[in-house]
Amino acid sequence: MNAELDLLIRLGDYDRPQDVAERAVQAEDLGFDRITVGETTGWNIVPPLTLAADRTDELGISTDVISPYGRTPAMLAQTALTLQAAADGRYRFGIGPSSPAITERWHGMEFDRPLRRTREVIEVMRTVFEEGNPAYEGEIFEIPGLGYERGPSENPPPIDLGTLGPKATEMAGRFGDGWAPQMFTADGLRDRLEDLERGAELADKDLSDLRVAPIVRCIAAEDREEARAKARGSIAFMLGAYGPYYGNSVAEQGYPDIVEEIRAAWDDRDTDAMAAALPDELLDELAPAGTPEEVREWIEEYSEIDGVDAVRVGFVDGMTEEDKRTTMEAVADLA
Template sequence: MALPIRPGMTVPLPGPLHSHQAKLAELADMGYTDIWSAESDGADAFTPLAMAAAWEPRLRLGTAIVPAYTRSPALMAQSVASMADAAPGRFAIGIGSSSNVIVERWNGIPFEEPYKKVRDVVRFLKDALEGEKIKKSYDTFEINGFRLGVRPEQQPKILVAALREGMLRLAGRESDGVIINWLSASDVPMVNKVVQDAGGGDEKEVVCRIFCCPSENAETVRAAAKFAIAAYLNVPVYAAFHEWLGRGEQLQGMWDAWKAGDRKAALAEIPDSVVDDLVVHGSPAQCRAKIQSYFDNGVTTSSLAILPLDPELNHWQAVKDLAPTAT
């Protein structure tokens, strides 16, 4: 049975969290089915979703993603169970390794054995949500006597953020789906095949964060987007991902200049074609067609992330222009 197509939006929206109630209702009115939070240097992943759980019951809530490292296992289980309890049947937890920058540089936690860490947190969450007392050694941590005191009415979906084959197979084999980002619509079939093949016949949800800027000022958008691309695709895990996808030749000039410390040259080395592959831009109609191509190629759930790459862009108008009900 095919999974439903779910158009979603990244949160939090601009402005203070306490001001978002009416906007979340508008999202649902416009046909968005999901909201997905992230966690790096802004709001934590759970607070915006907890507020939305109370404010707007039509929206499904998900994290894309919570780093596996930055909460202890027991605290992670408590946070997940609390959200599942607050929004029964409407919450999905996305777990990922994040990056060495966020985990090690910003949080002071060694970024070691990311594959095993994510796998162990997923396995521990499944064990904890069963409600039994856990006395068990996982490869990257040991739990001695923890029992989760919150018993959600419905078990939340667990999804794994993945880039290359090992983590993609983990997502297919041990979770309900995968969370992907910084890839083109044409990259999706390659990624999706690894996940679905590992799933053993059970169709897995494919959540994709899609970066969008509905603006026809292509020169301005491309110039600004190159800063974002350089910031991400020089992180080792993303560099390896794009080499695996086949963009090594296109990005080698950027990587070489970046390693040499010449940031200006690195930006100049990013081809416009790479920007056009990874960032949805153009007229609203062109953007909606490009977003649809992600769904056509295997994405089941989108999390649109609107990037302010054009100073003239109005964020909320962009939300409306990209909405499922827009024409």
């Protein structure tokens, strides 16, 4: 496989931050190129990633993604620079516009102008990276400025964006160093890459200047039907219950009736009906689920989409530790 292989780690799967580091060591031993970890309403992302960076030698460390509402722009810059130092230059900072639920119900902030806020946060962060000062005048942030005590950075981390829609993805191409989309069919990803390329051109960049690393939810097991059942339930939940954005995106990729049926089932909190409403056709488009050989073939084919630099393999709900080990070993054969 020409593309790199990343492993998406969910903090909620572990009892201690140290366990995340142990998974990172396992990923490095298996040949993964990078781990990436998201932050929502669980642990602060910095301690487990610092431990993971300290216990590995070559493995890349990423965040997918940090909210622009949960920390000030200057604190986000401090966070990114701290993790870059802990990882000896192997870190990539990931940010996305977030969602109303996390922004309003967890952080207590108004979910207002998320794309503009994300853009300004990135611009403030780059100002800290390049000038050692967050001084900035924007539409959302007005920061008088104060010197970062370590001064400008000689090796600031790249900034990746996790986005779905055309305008947000254009922003990723224009202001980011990479793109980490999720829940895209192969055709849907190809279409959205056009938006990314348009944004890159606005910044006098080429698509090849960006690290494109789509996230796919994955399970490999010898019991094919059990693997597919777990994947079906997980993907259906993401489409129908996990906020509006994934469902809207997949609907726009050509599956509006299926998304509508899944959402109707969620209105009744009928998770069995949600899973039943997800046909094999769409499951196979969105998630590699089946035997180890089937999963390897799916990921290899997806990685060959023009413009893809890495595939980020995540797990589905309900997986045992044996399922996770089987899945990691199956896809690591491609590394």
